[in-house]
Amino acid sequence: MKPVNLNQARKARSRAEAKAKADENAVRFGRTKAEKVLDATQAKQASDRLAQLKFEDD
Template sequence: MSKPVNLNQVRKARTRVDRRARADENAAKFGRTKAEKELDATRSQKARETLEQHRRDE
């Protein structure tokens, strides 16, 4: 005779696995390293400064 199975635990475990898989997919698709984020921020700041330098005073 086999051991009884708690169906709520099985359902929750399956849900956990599915959510983890979806999270891993999103991390691969949208995740960026800290260095990439800093590089993007630096480039954005440089572009803002360049634009400000070319602004005409009235």
């Protein structure tokens, strides 16, 4: 039987818990690349539309 380093076991357990929580948060709050691209495209279109509607005083 091989001796177990308790510090390493504690750190490994902590890492596993942190990874599980990160994965859960990624599912809950994460957005896909397609959603991010869609939002950026819509924002650009809205900005372009506002620029077209501006009055220019000369």
